[in-house]
Amino acid sequence: MNALKDKLPPLGTLGPVIALLMACAFFATQSDRFLTGQNLSLVLQQVMVVGVIAIGQTLIILTAGIDLSCGMVMALGSVVMTKFATELGMPPALAVLCGIAVTTLFGLANGLLVTRIKLPPFIVTLGTLNIAFAITQLYSQSQTITDLPELMTGLGNTFTIGGTEVAWGVVAMLGLYLVAWFALRETARGRHVYAVGNSPEATRLTGIPTQRILLGVYVLAGFFYGIAALLSVARTGVGDPNAGQTENLDAITAVVLGGTSLFGGRGVILGSLVGALIVGVFRNGLTLMGVSSVYQILVTGILVILAVAADQLSHKASR
Template identity: 80%
Template sequence: MATSFKDKLPPMGVLGPFIALLLACLFFATQTDRFLSGQNFSLILQQVMVVGVIAIGQTLIILTAGIDLSCGMVMALGSIVMTKFAADLGLPTPVAIACGIAVTTLFGLINGLLVTRLKLPPFIVTLGTLNIAFAITQLYSQSQTVTDLPDAMTWLGTTFGLGNTNVAYGAVLMLLLYFLAWFALRETQAGRHVYAVGNNPEATRLTGIPTQKVLLSVYVIAGVFYGIASLLSVSRTGVGDPNAGQTENLDAITAVVLGGTSLFGGRGVIIGTLVGALIVGVFRNGLTLMGVSSVYQVLVTGVLVILAVAADQMSRKSAR
């Protein structure tokens, strides 16, 4: 039987975010001459690289029908640990960075153990660890910004020339991490297990897949991504900021939802999350270039999230 053109198209959950990104770019290109430039697109990548990497970890968790509200504050704690260890304790930069990533990974492990061993809801667990991470960050930093960092710690914030455009090394790292996550989820057995757990954990357990180990590993790996995001945050700002991370959790969830990943688990594409992060970045950048108040930028983001969740709900109902 011949397949129609519609059957050959990717599913709307994959195609929709790309169409939304394209339409947003076309709209802002008609509103301001400064939007369509290599330098502006490079700036958008730099602006979304921290949230983009956090959103990789968030995607893994949401694919298992969980959620992580602590990701932003855990990232902030990781940035304070690595900058304090480098600036105050004088540790070598690689060691200080490793310590910061170890802390964020530890929080991922704690979240995972509470979810898998004590069977606590991910929403409640990560709400609690969000507050714990915030308190530790403020106490350890004494609410002071950490400065005088070694150049090696901010290297990812530097740029290289690509034609007439300066591209940040951190943005390239973000894109590489997305490629690795895409490959792992699509081409490896462990990646398929993540989808299976999110789709039907009980049926997955009955097939012999250790669902609790899969869940635990997802939270731990997410913690590693938060640590990498900590380094990107430090690289971009040049300081360790104890007040960072207070909106990144919602921004990351927004990117995941806009990218077509279902909040009910088991369905989504990691590249869609990158597109979702870019959609948010494009809207904020474009509205800024148009001189629109930041309050309206937040308003537009909220509307986009509601529309994305509504679309997910409708697609689930139509699939039944």
């Protein structure tokens, strides 16, 4: 019996999956178009950017931190890579790497401020959010960058499976989740991330370099924001300086709905994908029902509060 129990997914993972299935069942009764392959593919395309940002956000929240700057850092990365390619004439692949390098440097800056100067992650990333926003607007002159090379928009292209168009960016997102899941579950570094979130001091006393782990988490999160920037460019076909203004909250919402504890040390990376899908399904389903976008935001807010309340109660019960 215990062996069977160990093989089953934890309740914290099953809960979001059940919520996702219930949401799909509800919206399927409200609209005949909801369960069509074309619509479900659209949902995946709509969540692929936030889904990849949520990978980095999950890593940080697992260490009991938070990153408010992720959306704007992603937007800066997209502007850098598109302007480097269109205005500087840089080869597209190199321009993309430069954009990812910028987002990774922001992750490094966040990590150094948190680990070396001991500033609270909330304050640090609130500051870098504003810095990234200002740099994005100044560098782009608040203008959208168009006429992009094919390589930058390639992940927005689709292929057909069973008559349904699926974007390559969705495949990239799913692949990144599998890699992150394996790294957290099967590698020593991944287990150390959980240990730091559970108890930094106890982890330090066992000889694990907690500050190095924390710094690495923020740097890796910045890298994922750069990948998300490329997906954003691929999906929209432009470098948009006004992107990323809600993605930070959407990513945090996805992580919380996916069962990752804001207190750190508990959660499954695949749950964040489920959380992103929950948000995407609700927004898509309500749109098909003709519900105003204001109510969609209201529902998302309610879901976040319920998820955080459940996390709080679970944390108190485990103490």
